[in-house]
Amino acid sequence: MLRRISLALVGLVVGGVLTIVGFAAYFLNYSTLNLIGFFYGIPLLLGGLALKASELEPVPLMEPTPPAVLDLRQAQATPTQTQILKDVTRFRYGQQAHLDISLGHLGLSPTDDERPILRGVRETEVDGAYTLVLNFESLLVPFETWKTKQEKMTTFFGPNVKVKLDSPEPDRVEVALIATPEPTPEKV
Structure with a gap:
């Protein structure tokens, strides 16, 4: 609140x-x-x-999170997913854009003018796993460049996170951070 x-x-x-x-x-x-x-x-x-x-407004949720996904978040969300969701959905001060440092580290923000802009987030479920989807407006960084960084993103946002990229429309990139919880050992 x-x-x-x-x-x-x-x-x-x-x-x-x-x-x-x-x-x-x-x-x-x-x-x-x-x-x-x-x-x-x-x-x-x-x-x-x-x-x-110096205010940076929160990024809106693209759609309400279903109760089943909220339960999945409680059970499976990694600390990285939780922190990203908290950071982008609150007011920030002294930053140029949401996730600007992360994008720079990943090589997806060559300059401030070329930086993709986070336009929305949503929580969903992919194959039974909690997924946080980040929707970027990427006017100057082509989708092919994002694809070359997919393995680096998986390492960057890990552990226990798999990254899937999609381009639902031109100049839009969706980065899905899919939780890959470690299997619990079976008791003998």
Whole structure:
């Protein structure tokens, strides 16, 4: 819940209210409220503006996650899948794009202008395994380049993750991170 609330918006609202109260108190000669407005309101307002300037909004879920897939997530999701889902579905600050460092490490982001943009995520099931699907808009990195990086992606997002790539439409690439849980040893 809290990760879906913009800290920038909180700073702007609280800072704005305190600043207005401070100015009103100044003109009405209420010195204590005046100090609160100036010493807390203005810095909060400026902090909210700074956060807003560096804010990266959460990526939307492309479709609601079915309850069966939620259960599968609880049982099979790897720490990497869980962390990616948490990171891309919350407000981020000071980043250019979601997964920008990962894309750079994988060689899929030669420059900031060529970087694929994450447009949505969805959770699904593939052959009984929990799958997190990342949908990228890839205008300048062709699908063939993504295919050459598939093995590197499997290593990068592993262990216990298999990567499957798909291009459902031109300039779109779907990266499916499929959990491959280790089989539990059978008791004798």
